[in-house]
Structures are given as C-alpha cells and as structure tokens.
Amino acid sequence: MRTSTKFIIAALIIILLPMIFLAVLSNSLINKRMERSAQEAINDKLKSAWLQYYERANQMKMGLLQAANSYGFIDAVKKKNTDYLRNQGILWKKHRPYLDVWTVVDADSRVIARINSNNTGDIYNINGLIEKVVGARTPVISTEIVSKKFLLKEDKRLADQAHIRVVKGVEKDEYNRRVRNEENGMMVIVAVPVIDKSDRVIGAIVAGDLLNNDDYFPSALEDRFPGLLTTIAHDGMRIATNIKGKEGSPLIGTLIPQKVMDNINMWREYTGKTHLFDEAYFTAYQFIKNNKGEVIGSIFVGLPEKSFIGLKYENLRTILFAAFLGSAVALVIAFIITQKITKPLKLLTAGIKEIEKGNLDIKIPIADTRLPGGTEGKTEDELTRLTLTFNDMVKALKIQIEETGLLLKSLGEKNKVLLETNSELQSSKEQLEVAYEEAQTQSEELESANEELRILNEDLDKKTKELLDVNKRLKMEEETASRTKNELQSIFDGIQDNIIFFDLDYNIIKANTAFFKKFPFDKKELSIKKCYQLLQKRDTPCDVCAVRDTYNSKTITFREERGGSDRIIQKIAFPVKNNSGALTGVVENIKDITEQRIMEQQLIQAEKLTSLGEMLSGVAHELNNPLTGIIGFSELLLEKEPPSDIRNSLSKINKEALRCKKIVQNLLTFARKHAPEREFVNINDIIQMALELREYDLNVNNIKVVTSLDLNLPMTMADSFQIQQVFLNIINNAQHAMTEHEGKGMLNISTYYKKEGVIAIKFSDTGPGIAPENLNRLFDPFFTTKGVGMGTGLGLSVSYGMIKEHGGKISVTSKLGEGATFTIELPVILPEAELSKEDAVKDKAEEAKKIIKKANVIVVDDEPVILELVKEILTKDGHSVDTAENGKAALKLIKERQYDLLISDVKMPDMSGIELLNKVKKADPELAKRVIITTGDSAGEDVVKKGFGYLPKPFTVENLNKAVAEALAEKH
Numbered sequence: 001m002r003t004s005t006k007f008i009i010a011a012l013i014i015i016l017l018p019m020i021f022l023a024v025l026s027n028s029l030i031n032k033r034m035e036r037s038a039q040e041a042i043n044d045k046l047k048s049a050w051l052q053y054y055e056r057a058n059q060m061k062m063g064l065l066q067a068a069n070s071y072g073f074i075d076a077v078k079k080k081n082t083d084y085l086r087n088q089g090i091l092w093k094k095h096r097p098y099l100d101v102w103t104v105v106d107a108d109s110r111v112i113a114r115i116n117s118n119n120t121g122d123i124y125n126i127n128g129l130i131e132k133v134v135g136a137r138t139p140v141i142s143t144e145i146v147s148k149k150f151l152l153k154e155d156k157r158l159a160d161q162a163h164i165r166v167v168k169g170v171e172k173d174e175y176n177r178r179v180r181n182e183e184n185g186m187m188v189i190v191a192v193p194v195i196d197k198s199d200r201v202i203g204a205i206v207a208g209d210l211l212n213n214d215d216y217f218p219s220a221l222e223d224r225f226p227g228l229l230t231t232i233a234h235d236g237m238r239i240a241t242n243i244k245g246k247e248g249s250p251l252i253g254t255l256i257p258q259k260v261m262d263n264i265n266m267w268r269e270y271t272g273k274t275h276l277f278d279e280a281y282f283t284a285y286q287f288i289k290n291n292k293g294e295v296i297g298s299i300f301v302g303l304p305e306k307s308f309i310g311l312k313y314e315n316l317r318t319i320l321f322a323a324f325l326g327s328a329v330a331l332v333i334a335f336i337i338t339q340k341i342t343k344p345l346k347l348l349t350a351g352i353k354e355i356e357k358g359n360l361d362i363k364i365p366i367a368d369t370r371l372p373g374g375t376e377g378k379t380e381d382e383l384t385r386l387t388l389t390f391n392d393m394v395k396a397l398k399i400q401i402e403e404t405g406l407l408l409k410s411l412g413e414k415n416k417v418l419l420e421t422n423s424e425l426q427s428s429k430e431q432l433e434v435a436y437e438e439a440q441t442q443s444e445e446l447e448s449a450n451e452e453l454r455i456l457n458e459d460l461d462k463k464t465k466e467l468l469d470v471n472k473r474l475k476m477e478e479e480t481a482s483r484t485k486n487e488l489q490s491i492f493d494g495i496q497d498n499i500i501f502f503d504l505d506y507n508i509i510k511a512n513t514a515f516f517k518k519f520p521f522d523k524k525e526l527s528i529k530k531c532y533q534l535l536q537k538r539d540t541p542c543d544v545c546a547v548r549d550t551y552n553s554k555t556i557t558f559r560e561e562r563g564g565s566d567r568i569i570q571k572i573a574f575p576v577k578n579n580s581g582a583l584t585g586v587v588e589n590i591k592d593i594t595e596q597r598i599m600e601q602q603l604i605q606a607e608k609l610t611s612l613g614e615m616l617s618g619v620a621h622e623l624n625n626p627l628t629g630i631i632g633f634s635e636l637l638l639e640k641e642p643p644s645d646i647r648n649s650l651s652k653i654n655k656e657a658l659r660c661k662k663i664v665q666n667l668l669t670f671a672r673k674h675a676p677e678r679e680f681v682n683i684n685d686i687i688q689m690a691l692e693l694r695e696y697d698l699n700v701n702n703i704k705v706v707t708s709l710d711l712n713l714p715m716t717m718a719d720s721f722q723i724q725q726v727f728l729n730i731i732n733n734a735q736h737a738m739t740e741h742e743g744k745g746m747l748n749i750s751t752y753y754k755k756e757g758v759i760a761i762k763f764s765d766t767g768p769g770i771a772p773e774n775l776n777r778l779f780d781p782f783f784t785t786k787g788v789g790m791g792t793g794l795g796l797s798v799s800y801g802m803i804k805e806h807g808g809k810i811s812v813t814s815k816l817g818e819g820a821t822f823t824i825e826l827p828v829i830l831p832e833a834e835l836s837k838e839d840a841v842k843d844k845a846e847e848a849k850k851i852i853k854k855a856n857v858i859v860v861d862d863e864p865v866i867l868e869l870v871k872e873i874l875t876k877d878g879h880s881v882d883t884a885e886n887g888k889a890a891l892k893l894i895k896e897r898q899y900d901l902l903i904s905d906v907k908m909p910d911m912s913g914i915e916l917l918n919k920v921k922k923a924d925p926e927l928a929k930r931v932i933i934t935t936g937d938s939a940g941e942d943v944v945k946k947g948f949g950y951l952p953k954p955f956t957v958e959n960l961n962k963a964v965a966e967a968l969a970e971k972h
Contacts, residue, residue: 014444018451039271039282045221045228045301046284052221053232053299056098057141057188060207063092064192065139068205069558071600077104077112077194077203082120085113098216101154101187101208104194107134107201116155124206126150126189129291133191134201138555140191142291145234146208148183158185162212164239167253171276174255175236182253186211186234186288186297197560211240213252218242221301229281231300232288236261239297243276256300260285264298273305280305326451333450337443344387345436351390355397363391386432393425498590501576502547504583506530515590546573550586560593568594598797623664624936627954629865630657635957636872661954662692680831681720683751683759684709690727691749694735702744703735710752713759717829718806726799726810730763730822733796737767737820757828764821770814778812854878855900855968860890860916861934862908866953870903873957874964887911891919899927901967903951906935917948930967 067073067088076084089102093115103114109130111120124130126144133140151159162185166177189208193201211217211232218230222242231241236255243251263270264287274283283302287295347364354362366387492499493513501510508526521534531547532538541548549557550573557573570593576585634654638647691698691705698705731747738745748764770778779800803810807827814820857879859870867883874881882897884890886908894902902920906913913933921928936953951963 014447039284042282042284042301042303043271045225045303046286046299048224049217049221049230049299049301050286052217052224053188054141055220056209056216057190060096060099060190060209061139061141061192063096064190064205064207067092068192068194071597074194074196074202077106078196080106080112082113082118086115086118089113089115098209098214099207100158100210101189101206103206104203105130105206106203109134112203114154116158117153119153122153126191126206127290127292129189129191130204130206132291133193133204136555137193137195137201138553139193140291141188142191143186143188143211143288143296144290145296146185146187148185151185151210158210159183161185161210161214164212164237164253166237166255167251168255170245170251170254171257173258173275175258175261177236177255179235182212182234182237182239184234186232186239195558214240215242215250218250227303229276229300229302229304231256232297233300234297256298260298260300264295267295274302276302333447337447341439341443344384348387348390351394355394361398362394366391386428386435389428393428396421498588500531500588500590502531502586502588504551504585506532506541506547508534509585546571547586547588549573550575551583554583567592568597622936623660624953625863625866627657627661627664628936629863629869630654631661631954631956632869632873632960636869639957657954658956678717678719680715681718681723682713682715683718683723683761683826684711684713686720686724687727687749687751687761690724690731694728694731698731698735698747701735701739703738704744704746706746706748708748708750713751713753714828716759716826717831718826719802722802723806723826726802726824727761727763729796729799734763734765734767734820738765741768742766753828754825759826759828761824761826762821764819766819769816769818770812770820771816775812775814779810854880855964856898857881857901857903857964858884858890858893858899860884860887860902860904860908860913862886862905866905866934870960873960877961877964879964887913887916887919890916891923894920894924894927899924901930901932901964902927903932903934903964906933932963932967 073085073088075081076088085104089104093099093102099115101114101116103124104112105124106112109124111122111124113120126146129140129142129144146162148159148162151162162183164182166180166182168174187208187210189206191204191206194203194205196202217232218241221228221230229241229243231238231243233239233256238252238254238256241250241252241254243254245251257274257276260270260274260283264285267287269287270283270285272283274281276283281302281304283300285298285300288297288299290296344364351362351364364387366384495512496514498515498518499512500508500515503509508531519535525534530541532541532545536542544559544561546557546559549559554575554577556575557571559571559573561569561571570591572589572591574587574589575583576587578584631654634650634657638650638654641647642650687707687709691707734745734747738747745766747766748762750762752760754760779796800810803824803826807829809825810822812820812822857874859867859874859881860883861867861870862885864885867885871881871883882893882899884893888911890902890904893899902917904913904916908916913935917928917931917933920931930949932949932951934951934953934955949963949967951959955963
C-alpha cells in the first residue's frame with residue numbers, strides 16, 4: 001500500500017470516528033430534548049384542561065352568588081316560596097342550557113324547590129356537601145358521584161344520560177373493572193349559601209352539570225388544541241371523551257390502560273408515554289377528588305407520538321448531511337496535506353535510487369526560498385532542510401568521488417573521514433525520520449484544531465442567533481406587559497366603586513382614583529398609618545370589618561353597613577393568594593347600593609300592587625254584575641211612580657248601590673297599573689278621591705277630617721295617580737301618628753292659589769309632632785320612625801321625588817306635641833286649547849236621540865239578571881231585543897237575523913267577548929262596527945284602545961241609553 005494512501009486512511013479514521021460519535025450523541029440528545037418538550041407541552045395542555053373543566057362551574061358560581069344575595073330570593077327562601085324559587089331556577093336555566101340540576105334547600109338540607117320536578121321536603125344528601133357549605137358559609141365547587149336514585153328523583157332523563165354500558169376488549173392491557181355497567185353519574189356541583197340580613201345561613205342553592213355522555217369538555221379542548229385527546233374517567237371507564245373508534249363515534253364506556261389505573265389507585269399522578277389502541281401517545285393523567293378528598297375519577301390528555309416523528313426524522317437527516325459534508329471536506333484536506341508531505345519523500349527516494357545507479361548529477365528540486373533581492377532565505381520546513389542536505393550530500397559525494405582518484409594516496413587518511421561522513425549520513429537519516437514523525441504529528445494536531453474550531457464557530461453562531469431571538473422576544477413581552485399594565489390601570493381607575501389593596505397588616509398599599517376622590521389622603525399618611533387609623537380614627541382594628549374576616553377565613557367576605565344619611569354601603573373583601581395558596585393580601589370593594597335597595601323595595605311594592613289589582617279586578621267583576629241589576633231595576637221601579645213609602649225605600653236601595661259602585665271604581669282606579677301620563681286635572685278632585693279611599697279607616701280610627709278647599713282653584717297638568725299616591729302617603733302617616741299618640745285626632749286639609757301661579761296644599765294633623773333631629777332626614781330613603789315591620793321608609797322619599805318631577809316643592813314644619821304640617825306647592829301648567837271631548841260626545845248623543853227610533857239589538861251576557869234588565873230598558877225605548885247567555889248562542893242568532901247593534905260582556909265561559917267579536921267580524925262585518933262592550937273589571941281601557949264602545953258595570957238606565965244612542969249614531 002502506498003504511503004499517501006496510508007496517510008489518507010489514517011486521517012479519515014481520526015476525523016470520522018469522533019464525527020460519528022458526535023452525530024450519534026447529538027441525535028440522542030435531540031430526541032430526548034424533543035420528548036421532554038413534548039411532555040412539557042402535554043402538561044400545559046393538562047393545566048388548560050383543568051381550567052376548561054371548571055369553566056362552567058365558575059360561571060354557575062358567579063350566577064348563584066348574585067341570586068343568593070338578591071333580597072327577593074332571600075325572602076323567598078325564608079318563606080319557602082316554592083313557586084317563586086322554581087320559576088327563578090327555570091329562568092336561570094334558559095340562559096344556561098347546560099344546567100342539569102338546580103335546587104334550593106333550607107339550612108337542614110331539605111328541598112324547598114327544584115327545577116326538574118315538583119318534589120319538595122326530601123333530604124338533599126350529596127356526600128355532606130350541603131353541610132359543608134352551610135357550616136363554612138362559603139361557596140364550594142366539587143365533583144361528586146351521584147346515585148341513580150338521586151338522578152331519578154330529579155329527572156329520568158338524567159338517569160338515562162348517566163347510564164353507560166362497559167365496552168371491553170378494545171385495548172390489550174385494559175383495566176379490569178369489577179362493575180360491568182355504570183349507573184351512577186359524575187357531576188360538577190356548585191353550592192352557594194343563602195345568608196339573610198341577620199348574617200344567618202338560611203339555606204343553599206345547588207347547581208350541577210352531569211358529565212356522563214357530555215361531549216362539551218372534550219370538544220371545547222379539541223377546538224382550542226386540534227389533535228388533543230381528552231377523557232374524563234370514573235373507576236377506569238371513559239364517561240366523556242373525544243377519542244373515536246373506527247366508525248367515528250366517541251369510545252364512551254371503554255376502559256383505560258391498567259398501567260394508568262395502577263398509578264391512580266395509588267394516588268399518583270401519571271405522566272409519560274402510553275399506548276392506546278396500539279399507538280404511542282405522550283400523555284398525562286391527574287385524578288379528580290370529591291369534597292372529602294377521595295379519588296373518584298381522572299382527567300386524561302394526550303397527543304400522538306407520530307405528530308413529533310417528522311421533527312425527529314428532520315433532525316436525523318440534518319445530522320447525517322452534516323456528517324457526510326464534514327467527511328468529504330476532511331477527505332479533500334487529507335489528500336492535499338498528504339500530497340504536500342509525500343512529494344518531497346518521493347523525490348528523495350528517486351534521488352537515492354539514481355545515486356545507487358551511479359548518477360551523481362542528480363539534484364532534487366526544492367521550493368524557491370530566496371528572499372527579495374536574490375539572497376537565500378531561511379526555511380523552517382524539515383523536509384526542505386532534508387532535501388537541501390541531500391543535495392549537498394550528493395554534491396559532496398560527487399566531489400569526493402572525483403577527488404578519489406587524486407587522493408588514492410591519501411585513501412587511508414580519508415577512510416577515517418569517509419567513515420565519519422557515513423556516520424553523519426546515518427545520523428541525518430535518523431534526523432530525517434524524526435522530522436518526518438514530527439511533521440506527521442503536527443499535521444494531525446492541526447487537523448484536530450481545525451475541526452474543533454469549526455464546531456466552536458457553529459455553536460457560537462447558533463448561540464448568537466438564539467440570544468438575538470430571546471432579546472427580541474423579551475422586548476416584545478416588555479412592551480406587551482407595559483401596555484397591559486397601562487390598560488389595567490386605566491380600567492382600575494375608571495371603576496366608580498372604591499377599590500383598596502391591603503397587605504396582611506391593615507396597611508393600604510394601593511387604591512383607585514374613586515377612593516382618593518372620596519378620601520384625599522396624603523400618600524405619606526398611607527405609608528405610616530393603618531386603615532382604621534385613617535378612615536375610622538381609632539387605634540385598634542374595627543370590631544366589624546370585612547378585611548379582618550377575610551384575614552381569618554381566607555375566603556370572600558360580604559358585608560352591608562349603614563353609612564352617613566342612612567346610606568347602605570356594601571363591602572366585599574377578596575383574598576389574594578400566591579401560587580402555593582398562601583394569603584398575601586386582601587382587595588376590598590366598597591359600593592354605595594342605596595339606590596339599588598330603593599329600586600328593589602319599589603319593585604316589591606309594584607308587585608304587591610299588581611297582585612292587589614288582579615285580586616280587586618276579580619272581586620269587582622263579581623260585585624258589579626249584581627250591582628248592575630240592583631241599580632237598573634231600582635231605577636225602573638222608581639220610573640213607575642210607586643207609593644211614597646216604597647219609593648223612599650227604592651231610593652235608598654238605589655243610592656246605596658250607587659255608593660257601592662263608586663267604592664268599587666275607586667278601588668280599581670287605585671290598584672290599576674298606570675303609565676306615567678299628565679292630564680288637565682283638578683287638585684280638589686284628587687284630594688276627594690284619596691279621602692274616599694281612606695274614609696272607612698279614618699272613621700274607625702276616630703280621625704276627623706276637616707277640608708277647606710278653594711273652589712276657584714285653577715286646574716293644572718299633572719299625573720293624577722302620582723299626586724293621589726303622594727296625598728295617600730301623607731294621610732296614612734298622619735293617621736298612624738295620631739292613632740299611636742292619643743287614639744284619635746283631627747286632620748285639616750286646605751288648598752289655595754298663590755299669586756305667583758302656584759297651587760298650595762296643606763295637611764295638618766294633631767299628632768305628637770316630629771323631633772327636630774329627624775326633620776332634615778324625613779325625606780331620606782329608608783328613614784322611618786315606625787317600628788320593625790310597620791314601614792319601609794320609602795313613602796316620603798318617593799313622594800318627594802314625584803313632586804320634584806312635577807316641578808313642585810314639598811316641605812314639613814313641626815314642633816313636638818303640636819302635630820306636623822306638610823305643605824305641597826305645584827305650578828299651574830295650562831294645556832293647549834282644544835274642544836272638550838265630553839261636550840262633543842254629549843252633542844253627538846243628543847243628536848242621535850233625535851234620529852234613532854227603533855233598532856234590532858242582540859245582548860250577550862252570562863248573567864240572566866243583566867240580560868233581563870237590558871232587554872226591559874231597550875224594549876221600553878222601542879227597540880227589538882234578543883238575548884244570548886254565551887258566545888255560541890249569539891253566533892247562531894247573528895247568522896239567522898240581521899242586527900243593528902251588539903252588546904256583549906267580556907268575561908264569559910267557553911268564549912270571551914273579544915273572541916266573539918273576532919268571529920262576528922267574519923260573519924257580519926257591518927255589525928262588528930257597532931258594538932258595545934260591558935265589563936265589571938279593569939279591562940275597559942283595552943276595549944277603548946281597540947275602538948269599541950265601552951259601558952262599565954254597574955251602569956244606570958241613563959248610561960245604557962246614552963251608550964246605545966252613541967253606537968247607533970254611527971249607522972246614520
């Protein structure tokens with residue numbers, strides 16, 4: 001084998017062996033790093049899975065907290081108002097269709113109301129969860145196993161959803177589950193305590209989301225992270241998953257690997273590779289615990305390993321390409337260096353062979369080492385020096401041989417010199433070998449240094465690029481963080497509630513702009529004083545403090561307090577915790593909710609009035625029907641001129657019946673809902689109407705009413721119902737004060753006109769008077785001097801607002817022991833001039849009486865007395881009258897005969913008056929234009945709006961004749 005070939009092979013072996021070792025090592029390190037990164041990614045996905053798992057629960061928690069703090073809801077729980085609570089739950093479910101269970105229980109866990117059924121009174125046992133919520137007085141989110149019996153009591157649909165049949169044999173090493181089919185359900189449950197104003201837990205609201213066969217959780221995660229496999233398992237069975245079989249349906253009921261269940265049963269979280277259906281996945285499992293810390297299930301997330309194979313092969317190809325390229329470069333370099341080293345040696349070998357042949361003229365060529373100017377340069381190359389020495393040796397040898405013939409005589413003397421020369425030549429040869437070995441060693445060292453330098457340069461370039469990327473990313477993150485900080489600060493300062501951050505020792509470390517506007521403290525004071533020193537001017541923490549309660553309980557604390565001017569202040573303290581769950585501070589939200597409470601009270605009052613109106617409407621209908629007969633027949637009898645004693649009795653009957661009519665109408669007017677509407681009204685009439693409503697109570701309580709009303713008082717534009725409510729509030733307060741004071745009293749009411757265009761109304765009573773310290777607070781919301789349960793403190797506050805809306809004033813003067821006087825001033829506001837509707841109607845009726853002589857009339861009413869009365873009155877005036885006791889009978893008559901006028905009641909069995917009119921429009925459109933509707937309740941306004949004639953019950957003979965004349969006038 002040639003020397004150059006040996007050199008090249010040796011160089012390649014020296015270069016390639018480390019290179020192969022580095023390639024194998026790099027590939028191994030990259031693969032391990034890739035697996036570690038994949039596992040870190042799957043752990044991040046597991047954290048996201050937990051966030052998704054509790055997403056609905058947190059939504060339910062916030063909604064339940066709002067409901068539990070509602071006054072109406074608390075009152076319903078106290079009174080165990082099942083219908084109200086169930087309706088609230090049904091309304092709540094409309095906005096949260098995923099809700100499976102919504103139940104309200106009392107403090108003893110007995111069901112008050114549930115949305116899935118009407119069952120109440122049973123004990124609601126969910127593994128002690130209710131007892132925990134009631135005892136801790138704080139909301140709890142927990143996952144619990146609920147039995148089939150529990151689900152059946154709620155809804156059979158839930159029991160069917162929870163039922164899952166086990167599917168075995170899908171995997172080789174699957175968990176050996178003892179229970180074949182699953183009947184119980186895994187449910188995410190939120191329970192929130194209901195706390196009344198006395199800070200007593202009176203019950204709890206429980207909401208639940210059944211996880212069995214629910215694809216929301218895995219589907220939501222797959223939407224966020226495509227390709228991510230997600231499973232919720234109970235006792236080794238998949239009850240919710242997005243892992244699909246060959247047919248494309250989720251593998252509900254399949255069993256998870258035994259290896260994973262072994263870890264879960266030992267309460268060990270599992271992270272690593274797992275084979276599912278003969279395919280490798282990077283996976284992470286964590287167990288699900290109930291409120292007692294018992295493991296009841298697990299959450300699984302996984303990504304297929306094949307999604308990372310492409311990256312692995314790409315790294316391998318890169319390493320192989322780098323190794324191949326390095327080998328090629330090394331081969332070229334080794335070839336060049338070998339040629340440079342072996343070329344002089346080949347020349348020396350050839351020269352020696354020529355000398356052996358006797359050619360002493362041979363000269364081995366060397367590189368030109370002359371310096372500029374022609375002088376001989378000095379070289380450090382051993383091969384060059386060896387060549388020079390060889391040439392000199394050949395030259396000397398030639399001279400010596402030439403001189404041999406001349407120096408034969410001195411051969412003996414020169415023999416010694418020749419031996420020495422030979423010895424030097426041998427020494428030179430050894431030096432040549434040593435130089436060759438040194439050159440070879442230096443070549444190897446140079447090649448190794450070049451390779452190390454190349455690797456270092458590559459690493460330096462890579463690190464530099466990574467450093468630049470990191471710097472760029474850090475700069476972007478800094479800008480984002482700064483922008484986010486500014487946005488959050490703007491939001492923080494824009495909140496109108498007072499928000500304060502505390503450390504663990506009552507020190508205020510931060511507050512928003514609203515707080516500093518209300519409390520303009522010096523920042524130096526904030527740094528040296530505690531909150532109770534700054535805000536309450538005391539040296540120790542407050543006895544009642546939401547912040548202190550949160551320090552102690554480490555949970556959210558709610559409090560309501562009375563502030564200045566009886567303002568209601570809500571304080572909510574939130575704990576701030578670090579990653580390990582340790583308390584680091586408290587955030588307090590302070591909000592004035594006085595207006596909110598006022599609106600709640602007004603809503604309650606409105607609901608009461610609505611219920612009262614509905615009840616009165618029904619009572620009025622039942623009373624007005626017999627009153628119509630009494631009034632009508634008494635008037636008909638009076639027209640027949642009976643004897644004086646009988647006439648006197650009939651007059652009394654008629655008068656008292658008309659009195660009953662007025663009482664019923666006043667009650668309906670008071671209880672009916674009215675849209676705010678101003679009209680031209682007489683203030684004296686409103687006072688009389690208010691007194692008529694309170695007449696009985698005033699009389700039985702020995703309250704004498706004295707009125708002094710200006711008969712020339714001008715009319716004004718006002719909302720009569722609002723003004724009447726103001727008068728009633730003042731009259732009620734005066735009656736209560738006088739009754740409590742002496743059991744009797746006198747109420748003076750007067751009206752008069754002031755020159756500056758103002759109507760004045762005064763109410764003076766002989767009660768105990770008002771204490772001076774209460775005069776300035778009398779119109780404040782919720783301020784009352786009455787006992788508990790006797791008043792809301794809103795009557796005068798609402799009255800004050802109504803008078804202000806009318807541009808008026810309300811004031812009070814009083815001295816203790818001398819009663820009180822309320823004065824109301826209202827501006828006189830005139831309407832635009834217009835023709836009186838009442839006069840126009842009268843003219844029209846008078847004209848109609850002259851024209852109308854006889855008409856065919858059909859009367860429909862379910863009261864026989866009213867049918868008989870109307871027929872007698874109209875027949876007397878010359879009309880032809882048919883009667884029907886229901887809508888069906890009326891329709892039959894209308895089809896058989898032509899009628900000029902239809903008189904119908906509204907509320908009738910089988911078919912109402914409105915339904916009858918709709919059918920008449922089709923059967924006889926002309927008759928439908930001449931209709932009089934009669935009713936004994938508050939439905940008249942709707943009738944007028946629909947364009948029909950309206951005759952309210954009870955009516956007189958004159959009322960009926962007038963209404964008939966107006967209706968028949970339309971025909972002419």
